[in-house]
Amino acid sequence: xxxxxxxxxxxxxxxxxxxxxxxxxxxxxxxxxxxxxxxxxxxxxxxxxxxxxxxxxxxxxxxxxxxxxxxxxxxxxxxxxxxxxxxxxxxxxxxxxxxxxxxxxxxxxxxxxxxxxxxxxxxxxxxxxxxxxxxxxxxxxxxxxxxxxxxxxxxxxxxxxxxxxxxxxxxxxxxxxxxxxxxxxxxxxxxxxxxxxxxxxxxxxxxxxxxxxxxxxxxxxxxxxxxxxxxxxxxxxxxxxxxxxxxx
Amino acid sequence: xxxxxxxxxxxxxxxxxxxxxxxxxxxxxxxxxxxxxxxxxxxxxxxxxxxxxxxxxxxxxxxxxxxxxxxxxxxxxxxxxxxxxxxxxxxxxxxxxxxxxxxxxxxxxxxxxxxxxxxxxxxxxxxxxxxxxxxxxxxxxxxxxxxxxxxxxxxxxxxxxxxxxxxxxxxxxxxxxxxxxxxxxxxxxxxxxxxxxxxxxxxxxxxxxxxxxxxxxxxxxxxxxxxxxxxxxxxxxxxxxxxxxxxxxxxxxxxxxxxxxxxxxxxxxxxxxxxxxxxxxxxxxxxxxxxxxxxxxxxxxxxxxxxxxxxxxxxxxxxxxxxxxxxxxxxxxxxxxxxxxxxxxxxxxxxxxxxxxxxxxxxxxxxxxxxxxxxxxxxxxxxxxxxxxxxxxxxxxxxxxxxxxxxxxxxxxxxxxxxxxxxxxxxxxxxxxxxxxxxxxxxxxxxxxxxxxxxxxxxxxxxxxxxxxxxxxxxxxxxxxxxxxxxxxxxxxxxxxxxxxxxxxxxxxxxxxxxxxxxxxxxxxxxxxxxxxxxxxxxxxxxxxxxxxxxxxxxxxxxxxxxxxxxxxxxxxxxxxxxxxxxxxxxxxxxxxxxxxxxxxxxxxxxxxxxxxxxxxxxxxxxxxxxxxxxxxxxxxxxxxxxxxxxxxxxxxxxxxxxxxxxxxxxxxx
Numbered sequence: 001x002x003x004x005x006x007x008x009x010x011x012x013x014x015x016x017x018x019x020x021x022x023x024x025x026x027x028x029x030x031x032x033x034x035x036x037x038x039x040x041x042x043x044x045x046x047x048x049x050x051x052x053x054x055x056x057x058x059x060x061x062x063x064x065x066x067x068x069x070x071x072x073x074x075x076x077x078x079x080x081x082x083x084x085x086x087x088x089x090x091x092x093x094x095x096x097x098x099x100x101x102x103x104x105x106x107x108x109x110x111x112x113x114x115x116x117x118x119x120x121x122x123x124x125x126x127x128x129x130x131x132x133x134x135x136x137x138x139x140x141x142x143x144x145x146x147x148x149x150x151x152x153x154x155x156x157x158x159x160x161x162x163x164x165x166x167x168x169x170x171x172x173x174x175x176x177x178x179x180x181x182x183x184x185x186x187x188x189x190x191x192x193x194x195x196x197x198x199x200x201x202x203x204x205x206x207x208x209x210x211x212x213x214x215x216x217x218x219x220x221x222x223x224x225x226x227x228x229x230x231x232x233x234x235x236x237x238x239x240x241x242x243x244x245x246x247x248x
Numbered sequence: 249x250x251x252x253x254x255x256x257x258x259x260x261x262x263x264x265x266x267x268x269x270x271x272x273x274x275x276x277x278x279x280x281x282x283x284x285x286x287x288x289x290x291x292x293x294x295x296x297x298x299x300x301x302x303x304x305x306x307x308x309x310x311x312x313x314x315x316x317x318x319x320x321x322x323x324x325x326x327x328x329x330x331x332x333x334x335x336x337x338x339x340x341x342x343x344x345x346x347x348x349x350x351x352x353x354x355x356x357x358x359x360x361x362x363x364x365x366x367x368x369x370x371x372x373x374x375x376x377x378x379x380x381x382x383x384x385x386x387x388x389x390x391x392x393x394x395x396x397x398x399x400x401x402x403x404x405x406x407x408x409x410x411x412x413x414x415x416x417x418x419x420x421x422x423x424x425x426x427x428x429x430x431x432x433x434x435x436x437x438x439x440x441x442x443x444x445x446x447x448x449x450x451x452x453x454x455x456x457x458x459x460x461x462x463x464x465x466x467x468x469x470x471x472x473x474x475x476x477x478x479x480x481x482x483x484x485x486x487x488x489x490x491x492x493x494x495x496x497x498x499x500x501x502x503x504x505x506x507x508x509x510x511x512x513x514x515x516x517x518x519x520x521x522x523x524x525x526x527x528x529x530x531x532x533x534x535x536x537x538x539x540x541x542x543x544x545x546x547x548x549x550x551x552x553x554x555x556x557x558x559x560x561x562x563x564x565x566x567x568x569x570x571x572x573x574x575x576x577x578x579x580x581x582x583x584x585x586x587x588x589x590x591x592x593x594x595x596x597x598x599x600x601x602x603x604x605x606x607x608x609x610x611x612x613x614x615x616x617x618x619x620x621x622x623x624x625x626x627x628x629x630x631x632x633x634x635x636x637x638x639x640x641x642x643x644x645x646x647x648x649x650x651x652x653x654x655x656x657x658x659x660x661x662x663x664x665x666x667x668x669x670x671x672x673x674x675x676x677x678x679x680x681x682x683x684x685x686x687x688x689x690x691x692x693x694x695x696x697x698x699x700x701x702x703x704x705x706x707x708x709x710x711x712x713x714x715x716x717x718x719x720x721x722x723x724x725x726x727x728x729x730x731x732x733x734x735x736x737x738x739x740x741x742x743x744x745x746x747x748x749x750x751x752x753x754x755x756x757x758x759x760x761x762x763x764x765x766x767x768x769x770x771x772x773x774x775x776x777x778x779x780x781x782x783x784x785x786x787x788x789x790x791x792x793x794x795x796x797x798x799x800x801x802x803x804x805x806x807x808x809x810x811x812x813x814x815x816x817x818x819x820x821x822x823x824x825x826x827x828x829x830x831x832x833x834x835x836x837x838x839x840x841x842x843x844x845x846x847x848x849x850x851x852x853x854x855x856x857x858x859x860x861x862x863x864x865x866x867x868x869x870x871x872x873x874x875x876x877x878x879x880x881x882x883x884x885x886x887x888x889x890x891x892x893x894x895x896x897x898x899x900x901x902x903x904x905x906x907x908x909x910x911x912x913x914x915x916x917x918x
Contacts, residue, residue: 012825030521032660038526038776045774045829050820053828055314057487059527061656062412063318078659085659110458111826118435121315125427129420130379134299134725136370138377142334145388155381155406158413159652162317191379 001027001093005040007052008100010109013116017109019098033076033086034059034066054113059084061226064161067168068113069100074165074224082163082226102168106175106211117164119210120178126206127199128182130191150188157184159227166221166229172213177221179207180233187240197244204241251504251888251903254686255359260909261341264363267687268730272737279304281743282736283467285452287439287494289316289422291415291717292700293473295724298421300471301430303729305736308465309422310434310454312489312831317419320475320487321720324411325532325653327393327403328717330368335392339400341365348715349910351397351584352680352708353858353878355510357886358909359687360705367726368718372404374725378417382406394537395713397584397917403714408532408653414717418724437463438831439494440759442470442501442696445751449498449696453752453759457831460824462760464752466745468736469695471728472498473720476679476701478511480839480846481791482783484676485517485530491835492842495683495702503691504888504901506704507681508842509850509860512711513792514677515541515588518660519608528675529660531611531653533713536581538616538646539670541588543600543609545569553602560602560610560669571595579917586710586859586876587917589674593792594874596673603671612669617642674792678716680707680859681849684888684903688731689723692888695735699723704886709858763823766833771816775832778813782806782836782843790847795863799851803844803896810840844895849887852900855879871918880912 002025010017024040031039034056041051057065066083070076076086091097099113107115132138146154158181166177183200186192192199215234222231256267274282282305286297289311297309297316311319331344344365349356372390376382382404383391392401406413425431436457443451443466451466477492478484499505516531544550545567552558571591573580583591592609595601602608621642625633633641643666647654657665683691683698685705691698700720707715785805789798813836821827856865856876865877886903 028522028524030662031524032526035524035526039524042774042776045818045820048818048820051829053826057313057318057489058320058323059488060323060485060529061659062323062409063313063320063487064315065313065318080655081659085656087659087662089662114826117314121423121426121433121435124420125423129424130377131424132374132377133302134295134374134378134421135302136367136374136726138373141332141372141376141382142389144376146384147388148384148386151381151384151388154379155383155413158381158406158416159409161412162315185381186379189379189381191377 004096029089053111061085064163074168104173127202154188157181169220169224175212176215180237183237184233200240271734278740285467288474290319290321291720292724294418299729301425307431325408326534327405327714329714351712356708380417464747468739471697473699481676496838504684506684506888508846510680512678513589513674516672517675519673539611542568583917608671610669620645771818802847806844855883
């Protein structure tokens with residue numbers, strides 16, 4: 001199929017960006033979206049132009065590196081996938097596709113479609129861990145029985161890949177789905193209980209400091225999340241936060 | 249230089265404990281004055297950085313991604329082995345050790361493997377304490393599954409995302425140390441050379457991938473945990489950015505590179521669909537617990553399926569050839585990866601491949617749906633369930649176990665694997681070879697260590713499933729933090745290593761000159777053009793089966809591509825900005841050297857062992873006819889190559905392998 005691409009080009013974080021039109025031809029429906037971008041970039045390099053910079057790495061939907069905002073949706077029109085898993089069969093011959101970076105005040109653009117997600121790192125550093133040394137001298141793993149239900153729920157929360165689609169999809173640029181998922185994973189497990197109150201307070205404080213917006217229960221984040229992280233995690237974080245605040 | 253593996257004396261089961269009791273330690277006050285650089289933040293690098301920082305060293309960690317959490321360990325699916333014997337099925341440290349040595353086709357170092365098996369149980373304890381949500385049974389205890397090449401269930405897992413969960417565990421431990429200021433994290437940085445001062449590794453030159461700035465970083469020791477070199481094939485299950493540059497740079501500065509020809513071609517990957525393909529996707533080996541692999545028995549059915557006249561589900565049981573069950577009745581679908589891959593290639597080469605390219609076999613879950621469905625019907629007390637009901641109940645169980653893999657398959661192939669069997673074909677997945685290290689995980693450069701997939705030590709010629717995660721974490725959490733102390737104990741009075749020295753000047757100059765060459769060269773071809781050409785030679789001539797003629801050709805062809813590369817490469821953009829083409833150029837330049845050494849190593853090793861299959865060395869008759877034939881008399885050694893300029897001039901050093909605790913046998917899975 002033949003396509004027109006409207007792509008955000010921005011030289012660096014300080015430059016003013018703009019949408020630029022490109023044409024690609026003979027795109028196979030079996031290609032992934034990023035393979036289509038590879039075709040475009042090869043074309044640009046061969047004609048002496050600068051290729052479009054975009055983040056990507058594993059190309060199997062797990063590293064969370066890829067981050068395009070395609071036709072107004074984070075990771076494009078399909079559900080439950082990242083940009084690298086989006087396939088061209090979702091598009092039709094002659095389509096015009098708009099490709100932008102994830103936009104949020106807390107995710108400044110570095111170049112073209114690449115954004116800076118260091119804010120997520122700092123939130124995790126504020127408390128996204130259990131304070132246990134890696135000496136290996138802990139108790140036997142089976143000394144802490146955990147109900148299958150709790151373990152499964154913790155696992156569901158832990159599958160977050162930290163891509164930032166939730167932030168990009170939210171009209172308030174809220175990071176509460178991301179933070180809620182991490183808080184929930186530990187809150188659901190007995191190992192995480194000891195520091196639960198400090199954790200939620202520290203992580204939320206850092207989240208606010210980074211300039212992410214608040215949650216107004218629109219639910220766009222859940223719809224666009226490639227890993228199907230549930231809104232329940234935000235509710236759980238709010239409960240954890242409230243009870244931590246009451247404890248003082 | 250003679251290779252000294254520094255394996256401690258004494259009985260194998262006491263070596264590690266006795267050794268730890270005797271090595272030098274650095275006291276906590278002195279650790280504060282010692283800096284360690286860790287390159288790579290996957291399971292090995294991430295766990296090492298966290299542990300070294302906890303111990304009190306000042307750690308500088310480097311990742312080319314925008315977060316340590318994105319290292320490619322994240323993509324490991326199936327699980328992690330540990331000799332816990334929670335299932336009471338006869339597992340033990342010895343058995344895990346034995347399985348790993350046998351699985352590696354007797355080409356690994358016994359003492360290292362035993363230590364790996366010994367610390368494996370601790371890894372699980374550690375990860376649970378960190379909050380890794382492993383799968384559990386209804387009693388709340390940890391669940392296990394089985395992987396290829398073994399007869400016990402010792403694999404711990406978190407759905408099909410075990411690597412992700414373990415890496416997030418190590419990442420959380422890193423975050424705790426980053427918050428304390430004990431790890432200084434350099435995201436979007438790439439190591440471009442190691443700096444050697446007075447014969448010791450004392451720092452690195454790195455490029456800031458956002459600004460293009462070249463930076464000097466000094467330390468008392470350098471740890472490389474930068475992963476494997478599977479991307480030398482262009483197409484592999486590795487991440488797009490996975491590269492061998494850090495490992496190759498230390499090789500060029502004096503670290504020997506061992507067994508490059510030991511590469512794992514994983515049997516269950518999604519087949520390629522076209523020339524534009526950028527990478528291949530793995531379907532976890534855990535699927536072979538429940539999936540059965542087959543091709544049609546009759547050529548008419550193969551043609552009918554390819555032409556769309558028949559569907560795989562139309563074929564009755566006796567029209568199918570479950571070739572692994574036929575050839576290897578004892579292990580069936582759970583033979584080791586190298587064996588399963590070659591068997592798939594054998595069927596496809598014989599013309600039985602089931603897709604248009606002729607390179608695909610089926611992985612079928614129908615009998616698992618039925619088996620689980622019947623069991624569930626009993627549990628839920630459903631009398632006389634219909635076939636549909638059984639299927640439905642069975643599918644729910646399979647979905648709970650492998651749901652994310654099935655979804656991934658459907659998104660890529662656009663077929664529903666609950667309704668029709670998956671199509672799979674082998675793909676490059678892991679490299680057992682790597683930088684040579686001694687028992688301390690130190691390379692032949694004093695003070696330069698190599699851990700995880702980047703080193704060569706534990707998997708011999710073939711890695712068993714769920715052993716990579718085990719090795720990465722064992723190296724990083726439990727081995728290196730001890731052994732590095734023995735070296736650093738001599739550095740307590742050294743003081744900070746200055747970076748304004750001639751050694752740093754020279755290393756930086758070399759790096760800068762190369763970058764300037766790339767951005768100024770007026771060539772005509774893109775990096776991918778050369779990378780794809782290299783990959784095709786590697787796959788065709790240094791792939792699943794190799795012969796002397798092909799390997800000789802590969803060496804000269806790779807050399808020719810390399811020469812063309814340095815003449816005709818074109819890199820758009822400049823050096824002082826984010827420039828992905830420039831990054832790729834440096835990596836491919838290194839692959840173009842590594843690929844030739846790889847072929848040279850494969851040519852030298854004229855035996856078949858593990859993932860390295862030489863057509864000249866196969867069993868000609870008897871019950872093992874057609875199977876790989878090892879040659880212990882001439883090849884029971886580690887091939888460690890010393891860099892001498894051109895890859896073809898590399899000098900071979902042999903570390904003889906001694907097997908005192910395991911008898912060398914033909915590896916039979918029949």
